[in-house]
Structure formats: C-alpha cells, structure tokens
Amino acid sequence: MKSYILLVVTIFCFLNATGQKFEQLAKTPPMGWNSWNKFACNVSEDLIMQMADAMASSGMKDAGYEYVVIDDCWQVDRDANGEIVVDQKRFPHGIKYLADYIHSKGLKFGIYSCAGSMTCAGRPGGRGHEFQDARTYARWGVDYLKYDWCNTTTQNAKSSYITMRDGLFAARRPIVFSICEWGTAKPWEWGKEAGHLWRTTGDIVDRWDAMISIVDKEKDLAKYAGPGYWNDPDMLEVGNGGMTTEEYRTHFSVWCMLAAPLMAGNDLKNMADETSAILKNQELIALDQDSLGAQGFCYRDNGGYQIWIKKLAHKEKAACLLNRSDEEKTVQVDFNVLLKANDDYWSSEPYKLDDYKIRDLWEHKEVKPDKALISIKLPPHSVKVFRFIKRNNSL
C-alpha cells in the first residue's frame, strides 16, 4: 500500500513539474534595456558589453534597471543537430561569454527569439525547436526571453507560447518569459498562464501620435495585470530623438501609471541629462514598481484631457493629469476627488485628504494647496503626476 501511495505521489509530482511557468519571477514589472528601438539589427558583443557597462556606470542599475536584452539578429542559422548558430562575426566569443560578463556586472541577461519559423528579421525562429532552444538558453545563462510572433502562419498563439513555456520550465532555469504577440489574439486573456508579460499592441514608434495611440489601447486592460503578469505597451523610446523632452516625460509617466515593464530603448552610453533624469526618476519608478501591482486606469476622459489613477500599496494613490492636446490647458483639479477616485469612495473607511501629503513627482516637492480645488496649467502634451502619501506611512 505504502509503495502504491509513493508511486502515485511521484507521478503527481512529475506531472506537476511540467505544464507551468516559473512563479515568483517579475513580481513587479521587469526593468532593463533592449537593443531594438535604437540599434535594430546592428547588435554585437561590443555594443552589448558597452551597454552593460553604461547601465552600471550611468546610475541606471542603481535606479532599478536590471535586464540587458539582445533583440533580433544575433542568430544566423541552425546546425545539423538543429542547434541555433550565433553570428560569429558579431558575437565572436559566443553568447555564454556575454551572459557571464553581464552577470559579472550584477545585471541579468535577456535574449530574443520567435514562435514562428523565422524571426521578424528573417533569422531562424524557434518553431519545432522550443525545448532544444530552452536548454541552450539555460546553458548560456539566459534570464529573460522575449518571444516574437512573425512567420507563424496558422499557429495558435496560446498553444505556441505554452509550448515555449513548457520548454523553459523543463530546462529548469528560471527565465522571465516575455510574450511578444502584439495583442492580436488577446494575450491578456491567457498570457498569465504562459508568461510574465505580454505585448498588447504593435510596435511603438518614436513619435507622439504613435506613442499616444498605444496608450488608448491600454484603457480597458487594467484588470488583467498583477504581480507576476503584466500588460506590455512596448519598450521605451525615451531619449531616441523623435519626441520632445516634455513628450518623453509624458511617455515615461504613463508607462509608470500603467505598471508597464520599463525597458529603456536608447543609447545608454550617450544619454542627455534630460533623458537620464526621466529614466531615473525614482518617484515615478516607485509608482511603476509598487508592490500592489495595480495597473492605472483612465478615470476621466474628455478627449484632449485625461486623468489616470493608480492605486498603490498601503492605501496610497497616484494621479496623472494628461494634456494630450496641442494647446496649453488650464484645468480645475480637486484633490479630494482625485484621492477618492474609485470604488473605495463608498467604502467604510473613506480616504480623507487630511491624512495625506500630496507630492508632485516631477517637481520633486510637496504641494500644499490652500484649498483642495486648484487650477493647474498644463503645456501641450504634458503631464502632472501627484502621489498621495499617507502621513503615517514610513516612506
């Protein structure tokens, strides 16, 4: 009888050891740097090492950025055994060497592949090689995998990503799994089962209108995100030159309100002071990384002007006033209303403005309005972000 029970337990444990993702990873949205937005296919060992150096020396690492991710174009072929072949010219010492170097800097290492037969840049994809590639990634010391959706023809999205998830789990190295399916098959509905984050839209472009059109697509997705599973509105364009500093501040603020993964996409070696100040704004990053893991939602929308609210741990809250229009706007702001801006309004323990300090997260100072209702000027394409900090919370 005893041995029968043992057998049943062993079989149960075995079955349980597959068919799952690594939990306890990405409890807050992943932060790092990815090569694509700035360098596209122009990646090399030198470049990635320089970016890892810059991540550490520029203060980005101290600000919380952790993963250094090579996007498309590091791979050129498969060998006779089906093993992925690295571009020898660009990565002369191989990928493990690079991963070791990145780890030696106290950072983590990420790589890219694709669920289809070829990547978006036409390099060999992962289809049919999921378990083999996962073992290779584990051997190399990969900590993060971005998995794209090009050349997938009739593949089913959910089962394709589940297959790769199982490959990663079987390879036994905890790897954050970033689903890059562009929102086509509603990954917010199943992504949590397969991975830790999922792209919700097509690719970001370094332009105001393109960035803001991504924001529009996030409006109804808040309920799908939480600690360990995130909507991903794509990587950051901050510092790449296509938007003004004000617009980049807005881009970064909204991403933090959305609890979005924060993957910088600029040249970390040559960062203007304004770029650095945006990407390293600790008060904004704290919103993004808040332990409650609640994605912000659009509380008021009158087209050109929106108010986004994000619930934070310990009954705190953030509000982002967003002027999307091309004109300056003067808006009436009632801090009482902002603080109570959700269901908690009716709760037995209502929020009381007197219990809170109000902090302006770009001015980095406390706002002390004479009365709860004030008027605020918002330049075109700008934001104001406030945090309601509970007076008796030790922050």
Ligand code: GLA
């Ligand atoms: C797709 C992805 C991008 C990038 C490129 C690489 O377009 O959405 O983020 O990875 O492929 O080819």
